[in-house]
Amino acid sequence: MSSVMANNKTTNKAANKMITQKGFAIDLKTWGPFVALVALGLLGVLINPAFLGLDNLSNMLTRSAFIGIIAIGATFVITAGGLDLSVGAMAAFIAGVMIILMNSLVEQFGAGWTTILLGIGASLLLGICAGFINGIVTTKGKIEAFIVTLGTMGIYRSLVTYLSDGGTLTLDWAVRDIYRPVYYGSFLGITIPVWVFLAVAVIGYILLNYTRFGRYCFAIGSNEKVAEYSAIHVDRVKTLTYMLQGVCVALATIIYVPRLGSASGATGVLWELEAIAAVIIGGTMLKGGHGRIWGTVVGAIMLTMIGNILNLTDAISNYLNGTVQGIIIIVAVYLQRASWRKTGP
Amino acid sequence: MLLSARKLCRSFGENQVLFNVDLDLQTGEVHALLGENGAGKSTLVKILAGYLRPTSGEVLVEGSQRHYRSSGEAEADGVVMIHQELALAEQLSVEENIFLGRELRRGLFLDRRAMRERSRAALAELETHVDPSARVKDLSTSDQQMVEIAKAITRDVRVLIMDEPTATLTENEVSVLFALIDRLRQRGVAILYISHKLREIEQIADHVTVLRDGHLVDSGPMAGRSKEELARLMVGREITEMYPPRTRLPDDAPVVLEVRHMVVPGAVKHASFTLRRGEVMGFGGIVGAGRTALIEAVLGLRRKSAGQVLRNGQPVVMRHLRDAVHQRIAYLTEDRKGKGLVLNMDLRSNVTLLNLRAHCHPLIDRRREEQAFQQAVERFDIRLRTAARTVAQLSGGNQQKLLLAKVMSIDPEIVIINEPTRGIDVGTKHQIYHFIRELTDSGCSVILISSEMGELIGLSHRVAVMCAGVLTGVLEGEQINEEEIMQYASGIKGVGGDEQRHG
Known part of the structure; x- marks a missing residue:
């Protein structure tokens, strides 16, 4: 045990304490993402004190909510040994259908909450269906999740382009005015998207750690055969993870639509990769069997924070956002693997 | 030369x-x-x-x-x-x-x-x-x-x-x-x-x-x-004192499980057998004779193309292992690491995985789960080194006991044990044999699949022998000896055709 502690490069005292109390090392694997987040925050303050401004922080968290909510869904999928590449395209497709539906409902119900609630309902329904399709094709068709969701990604992406006729779908102005507060409004000084993000994270945490469903995700992701021999309905649980992912995408879309009031073929591009990146930075293993909701939340915030910090400084071009994100992802995973090697079997 | x-x-x-x-x-x-x-x-x-x-x-x-x-x-x-x-x-x-x-x-x-x-x-x-x-x-x-x-x-x-x-x-x-x-x-x-x-x-x-x-x-x-x-x-060697005496079976012990005319594509051509309350039914035969396939088909882990299963005389349909769990049947797989235990999961979660429902109201009660785990550690004498957090760090014998604890968590009436002593030390073997005796004493029935002759002979009330996908015979009493089992297992005796005609 002492050698593990000696090798432990993290300065986090809490981590060391956990090791001695519980008798096993959780060091970087658990606390790494949080340490990195704090470090990145400190860097932000050093670069520009405006970083800590309330407006800036609020703005940053609000922006991270989209990816964050989707990434929480992805945490379940990945923990259970799956993968969903279709989420970005799915979000664009749902946004497109939602806008078309609400625009057409305006004639019947007028520009009011009825129209918006129907749009929201349709969005959730679409998300669940899309997830169900991903899940059922993966499990019953016995096709790799990568391939299935690569396929559905292409389908949704082209469908939204088709619906918008290659251009942009725009939400009715009157509806947009009413819907606007869902993105721009706030409650107790915290914006609505952040509240939703928080709620999804809390529910996700409970689901993953305190329900049979969550435990089964871990078991399936670790070893599907063992799960089968433990009387777990493997296909059912896996399909449910994709459906949960669909719901998360729908929720993210619901708060995304009032932001711009439009959708096009360029909506949600690369969101799937950002979501997966957030999950991986957070310490969930890509091959499944180990997932952490709070890590994912931190990962999503970190990704947005990088862009934000680059915005606040002239030292590095904003165009290098992707470069910095890429480096951080690789370093984060390297550190986790390094600690895994020391403590693992 | x-x-x-x-x-x-x-x-x-x-x-x-x-x-x-x-x-x-x-x-x-x-x-x-x-x-x-x-x-x-x-x-x-x-x-x-x-x-x-x-x-x-x-x-x-x-x-x-x-x-x-x-x-x-x-x-x-x-x-x-x-x-x-x-x-x-x-x-x-x-x-x-x-x-x-x-x-x-x-x-x-x-x-x-x-x-x-x-x-x-x-x-x-x-x-x-x-x-x-x-x-x-x-x-x-x-x-x-x-x-x-x-x-x-x-x-x-x-x-x-x-x-x-x-x-x-x-x-x-x-x-x-x-x-x-x-x-x-x-x-x-x-x-x-x-x-x-x-x-x-x-x-x-x-x-x-x-x-x-x-x-x-x-x-x-x-x-x-x-x-x-x-x-x-x-x-040609004598069985040693390794095995506890068998539980005495009353003549009127009811049949708790009956399997009729089971056929599993590519593995079992024909098999029928019965299991009585308190009985140890051994399954002998060489590797690949279809014993595991037969049992897994009974439990709903494999597809069968024909056959009927009766539980306490009533026909039952088991399409998923969960159905078997509902029938109070527990299955101990022969592949501890590949099918039995999640190697990189903590021990407690492994023990409660099969019967997690019992600890959900509706959220998992971690405290109760821990209690159940501690009880299992005591009951099955699992020896935990302080550092062992995951299954992979346990010895083969302790893994087997952990697996036993896991399947026993559903409080079964029928326990099916596949190769219970593969790759474990003599001391743990002994414990497992005595555990089987305790099970039958308390009214459980046991199906024991084993490639170790000694085990089959030392523990079973009856021994079913399979050869090339056919259940070639069920041996009783004096018939249960190594030569006899070997002859049925190698197809010298009890050719499948006879069985099919009578069955």
Whole structure:
């Protein structure tokens, strides 16, 4: 045990304490993402004190909510040994259908909450269906999740382009005015998207750690055969993870639509990769069997924070956002693997 | 003498598995090597084929001593072994496999044409229809075996070692293989043939050697030796005091489980049996006889094409293991690490995984879960080293107890145990035997699948024996002895047809 502690490069005292109390090392694997987040925050303050401004922080968290909510869904999928590449395209497709539906409902119900609630309902329904399709094709068709969701990604992406006729779908102005507060409004000084993000994270945490469903995700992701021999309905649980992912995408879309009031073929591009990146930075293993909701939340915030910090400084071009994100992802995973090697079997 | 072994000994750590074994192989003979699981057959042939080195003793080829450091060196001498699990690259073609690792080249490039020609010649010599350009994945098991043999022939094989070649073959495929062995014999190849199936050995062997517990107990020409005699020689030791006495069964013990006319595609052709309350029903037979497939089909883990299951006299349908759990049937898999336990999960979660419902109201109550785990640790005497957090860090015996704790968490009335003592130490074996006795004392019924004869005989009230997918017989009382089981397991007695007519 002492050698593990000696090798432990993290300065986090809490981590060391956990090791001695519980008798096993959780060091970087658990606390790494949080340490990195704090470090990145400190860097932000050093670069520009405006970083800590309330407006800036609020703005940053609000922006991270989209990816964050989707990434929480992805945490379940990945923990259970799956993968969903279709989420970005799915979000664009749902946004497109939602806008078309609400625009057409305006004639019947007028520009009011009825129209918006129907749009929201349709969005959730679409998300669940899309997830169900991903899940059922993966499990019953016995096709790799990568391939299935690569396929559905292409389908949704082209469908939204088709619906918008290659251009942009725009939400009715009157509806947009009413819907606007869902993105721009706030409650107790915290914006609505952040509240939703928080709620999804809390529910996700409970689901993953305190329900049979969550435990089964871990078991399936670790070893599907063992799960089968433990009387777990493997296909059912896996399909449910994709459906949960669909719901998360729908929720993210619901708060995304009032932001711009439009959708096009360029909506949600690369969101799937950002979501997966957030999950991986957070310490969930890509091959499944180990997932952490709070890590994912931190990962999503970190990704947005990088862009934000680059915005606040002239030292590095904003165009290098992707470069910095890429480096951080690789370093984060390297550190986790390094600690895994020391403590693992 | 083509290939000889003189006073070969081999130990693994402190455990000696071969004791002064001699063996002589002549050109053009089929030499059968017999013995129970763990008798040392595999160790012996691995030494001959260069996969293992002897602790002492000599290997001679045509009278001169050899010290093989790798299987490649043995192959250079023409000594080739075909493995029990075929070792072919599935996605490559037949010819690519035949020349794998020793490709013919022309300058920098592969000489595909020459390789194809030589592959075709080798396959033609074996009189098979296998296409050299076919992918190995698409071939049947027997054709794959032909490819293995073709691979050996292109290496100018002089001694061919076959480890249980018929374990995965159908009857037809077996006769094809035997015809091939015959042709190889005529070419002057010496064949060392390992098998449990006495009937086959009687059919093809010229010479036979029997090993028991690492010692050579008999060697000589097959002519003049009977199957029954060989079976006795293979097992011929008394069962020790390892096993607790059986629970006394009342005459009117009700039947708790009945399986009728079960058929599992590709594994079980016909099987029917009953299980009574408080009874231990042993399942004997060689690996691949269909015992595991039968039980898994009963439990809903495998698809069956026909058959009926009755629980307490009522027909039940079990399509998923969860249905079996509802019927209070627990299953202890033989594959602890692959199917039984999640190696990188903590111990507590492993124990409660099967019956997690009991700890959900509706959220998982971690405190209760921990209590259940602690109780299990005590009940099953799981010895936890302080550092062990995941299953992978436990010893085999403790893993087995953990698995036992896991399946017992559903409080079953029927416990099906598959190879309960594989790879575990004697002390834990003893504990598991006594645990089985406790189970039957408390009114549970047990199905025990085991490849260890001693276990079957020492623990079972009755023993069902399977051979090649057919339940060939159910032995009772005095009938339960090693020779009898061996005869049913190798298909000498109780041919499947009789069973089907009566059943």
